[in-house]
Amino acid sequence: MGSGASKPTTPHVWKGTGPPTISQDMLEQLQSSPETDITRAQTLELHVQARVADELRRLQAEQLAKLKGLEQAITDETNATAPSGPNAKTTTASVSKEIAGLRTRLEERQREVSRPLPEPVEAARSAVVRCLRENDRRPLDCYREVAAFKEEVRKLEATWVERVVS
Numbered sequence: 001m002g003s004g005a006s007k008p009t010t011p012h013v014w015k016g017t018g019p020p021t022i023s024q025d026m027l028e029q030l031q032s033s034p035e036t037d038i039t040r041a042q043t044l045e046l047h048v049q050a051r052v053a054d055e056l057r058r059l060q061a062e063q064l065a066k067l068k069g070l071e072q073a074i075t076d077e078t079n080a081t082a083p084s085g086p087n088a089k090t091t092t093a094s095v096s097k098e099i100a101g102l103r104t105r106l107e108e109r110q111r112e113v114s115r116p117l118p119e120p121v122e123a124a125r126s127a128v129v130r131c132l133r134e135n136d137r138r139p140l141d142c143y144r145e146v147a148a149f150k151e152e153v154r155k156l157e158a159t160w161v162e163r164v165v166s
Contacts (some may be wrong), residue, residue: 005060124149 117125128149131142 118156121149123153124152 116122124145127145128142131145132139135141
């Protein structure tokens with residue numbers, strides 16, 4: 001058991017009903033060929049992969065050409081509709097500079113608008129935060145502090161509305 005091969009190792013012999021239609025030399029060459037089904041399959045697979053890679057390269061080149069054409073068309077259209085004059089040319093650098101300027105103006109405005117909270121509102125806010133930290137498992141126990149904070153915010157809003165209206 002296991003000492004002998006499970007299949008006989010006799011070479012394949014071509015048998016036919018009539019005389020062979022190819023020469024004896026060709027038969028011997030086919031029988032002695034080292035190429036097997038596996039190597040033929042691998043060769044075929046490599047050939048298919050090469051063709052697929054070539055097709056992918058071709059498709060990518062086509063898509064790139066289409067993209068460049070569309071970009072050129074957009075650029076031409078933008079240049080045709082852009083107003084003429086000394087300030088008509090917009091570049092990436094000028095747009096970036098304008099965006100940076102707008103950002104700084106926005107940050108300055110936020111600093112001007114944001115003011116510190118009045119003392120009663122800040123105290124109520126701190127009480128809510130302290131209560132929630134102390135009662136992290138039971139946040140509903142802080143309903144009194146939340147109600148006090150809401151009342152202080154309501155008062156602050158009312159005074160702001162009075163200032164704006166009058």
